Amino acid sequence: MAVITKKSKPTKLAAKDLAEKIKKNALKKQKEDEEKNKLISPVNKKEKPVESVVSPEDELKFKTFSELKLVPELLESIQQMKFTKPTPIQSEAIPHALEGKDIIGLAQTGSGKTAAFAIPILQALWEAQTPYFGLVLAPTRELAYQIKETFDALGNSMGLRSVCIVGGMEMMDQARDLMRKPHIIVATPGRMMDHLENTKGFNLKNLKFLVMDEADRLLDMEFGPVLDKIFKVIPSKRTTYLFSATMTNKIEKLQRASLHNPVRVAVSTKYQTADNLMQSMMLVSDGYKNTYLIHLLNEFVGKSIIIFARTCAHTQRTSLLARILGFSAVPLHGQLTQAQRLGSLNKFKSGKANILIATDVAARGLDIPSVDVVINYDIPTDSKAYIHRVGRTARAGRSGKSISLVTQYDLEMYLRIESVLGKRLPKDPSPPREILDALHVHVDRATAEAIRQTKDFHEKRNDKIGGKKRRDDRDREER
């Protein structure tokens, strides 16, 4: 248009023609923009995106992975992972993804969503074989590591190179890893941006796939500025997947991710807690955690209780603490011999001990119908573990209660659990300060003794095994 106005001196008639032409062009452009907008923002335009909502009982779009014409290397890994049939979110998302569509996937952790986005990316990667092929952004470090593990397992047979780039780790090490030209980068946004700005020779100009996991959280205000910076330096021509348990309808947020013709797929929640389970949380300060725990044990005296702790050492120490203070408690963790583990479990099952203190070895599969209370002494590091843990009570139609002790350090993890549950849990009131303070003196003394005895336990155990690694040694942080 600049050409028209500057170079020609139109006659009156020509000017009219030109005006027509300009109007026509403008209309054409408007129509094109509308089309484009329709693709970018179906939610805003009130035009329904291609949408499918399935429940776990619905018929699957494909029954086996071999129907999908995946490359043999990928199929082999899927078989090794023992995925015999797709989960509902995989069944809905993968066929669209293999057609090259952008995806908005509503699915929770535990639904198989990671493989739902990893499989189509790996399939495309097999064809392309280029570095810096896919970037997966996640809001937390733990989630990033988990996603990388799934990619590694699925890409195992195809020589996948992946890297996890999160805060709290050495920038230099990460820069070196990025220079090795990984195919897939799983990252938290802040650290990714750091490398994009500061790591010489590294860029994402050839990126083909962007995934935002827990996208709803990523698109929240706090990540906004960093995400906008990342979006500026990655190609706009790419495939984008947004996965989240809940998804915003706010168009400004979704537009930020510049989706093209997205297909929206959703599955109803797979993980639910029993209706007859009363769940609550208690905010505790880290230094008083043991005191709160002992207070709760006093409150629930006579009830059958499982207490979950994160590590073998915590478990051992807490069970010693409870015993020193006169409770009938037994430990269950991976640093006990199998005989000791069975012994503890049998004592608890038979009612000889009414408190079992355990790592997540006890979270799954244990069938003890008569557990009244589950206490999360340590918050589990993944939400599925939470569901499994609290699922130890309120079984077989009985009612049950679970309480999570949440310190200032657990808040991020705890909020993730609430987001998977899809609800806020009620907060139990703190016991009166005088009661806590009076109890704290005894608990503190008993804790010191429990720590000493735990040290003895480890020393004796190390002497016994003579430094030789046994199988159980490897799962220090019990799963």
Ligand code: AMP
């Ligand atoms: P995610 O929702 O991605 O955290 O996955 C939850 C769990 O389901 C992970 O342990 C996966 O290994 C597992 N999983 C994913 N897809 C399948 C499948 N098709 N069959 C069986 N397990 C699966």
